[in-house]
Amino acid sequence: MSPNDLNEPGPSKQSLTAEAWAAAALDVMAVGGLEAVAVEPLARKLNVTKGSFYWHFPNREALVKAALALWEQRETVDVVSGLDQEPDPYQRIVNLFKRANSSHKAGRLYLALAAATDDVRVNEVVQRVSARRLAYLEKCYRALGMGAEEAPLWATFAYATFIGNQQVHRDTPHTFPAGPKFREYFKLMLRTLIPQ
Amino acid sequence: MSPNDLNEPGPSKQSLTAEAWAAAALDVMAVGGLEAVAVEPLARKLNVTKGSFYWHFPNREALVKAALALWEQRETVDVVSGLDQEPDPYQRIVNLFKRANSSHKAGRLYLALAAATDDVRVNEVVQRVSARRLAYLEKCYRALGMGAEEAPLWATFAYATFIGNQQVHRDTPHTFPAGPKFREYFKLMLRTLIPQ
């Protein structure tokens, strides 16, 4: 969303907002997981001290909550606004896949959050977001003329595949198809996962 | 592997071994991730003090290394020994899928490790294990008569799908197909991912 002008150089005498803290929390979460959302390290990264933090938030808990809320809102808005105006259901699924395989950062963030589902609050949010995505996919498949029996299965199948792609791409970047190979791979997935 | 007789009741006056510590480390890792591999909490769980731990290991680092080695060995042995004696390549892939969707614990463990790939040592091991699995899958597809161009793509596709299944199943257990639905889902994946 906001191209973060924080980090090293940061004069940026603009006062920090709570949302800026939440966004920064998501940033580090994408790299270091939930545990990386720590007050003092974050403050250092933002070139302030925790004195600032505890003005905006009562405690670390609140920051995590805010970050999760921000993430959920981003994801939900993304899905609903961007994609739903495409009339063709086939193209809608294609767009979903494109999006999933493009924004690296969002992918890493999802995986980081999904890895922290031992935390109850995280689990709730991840479940909601995943359920929404699944429901959306199912709707697409039904719009393609698929029955109420098959559609959920195909939706789960497709969703699992593109979550798995993010995972595999992150874990073994070397073996993951790249360049022209990727375009082939992409087409293969599409024609396999969208029966018509 | 070993049905852990540790935990609460534990009289078990058998002295602990380094491998027992490593196994316990993997256990907690499957639930709480890499950060959960902490010396003192683990010692409590094993009904000893860290005095024991620091006899077997020089430090936490060594424990993590040992746990990773144990995991890699388990995974590799699993893949090579159990599956490779099946002659039919089709059935081999089926067995792989069955295995992936059966042992919950192993799945959670993989996801936990994959989530900690910011740690260099973890990343190396995960990469090796994933690469081995992918290579194995590719060999299966080639044995099915697939060309050197297509086989890696299908292997990646299949691997991503069953990694994604573990992920989705963990993150949204409610929406994941269960019981008879799952058998349908399973068959759908098989006939889609194994062209013949």
Place this chain on the structure above:
DNA sequence: AATTGCCCATACGCTGGCGTATTGATACAT
């Protein structure tokens, strides 16, 4: 009986992150 080696308990200091309390600085309003 004494010794040696294996395995673990206890006690200690160190570090990093959490949360609080207090003070400081800048902007804006009056």
Place this chain on the structure above:
DNA sequence: ATGTATCAATACGCCAGCGTATGGGCAATT
């Protein structure tokens, strides 16, 4: 100019986990 609200710095105590040092129990050996 002076006061007030907003945002941040500093200093403090607390806790949990890491690593060390040292000693204790309990075999097996001699």
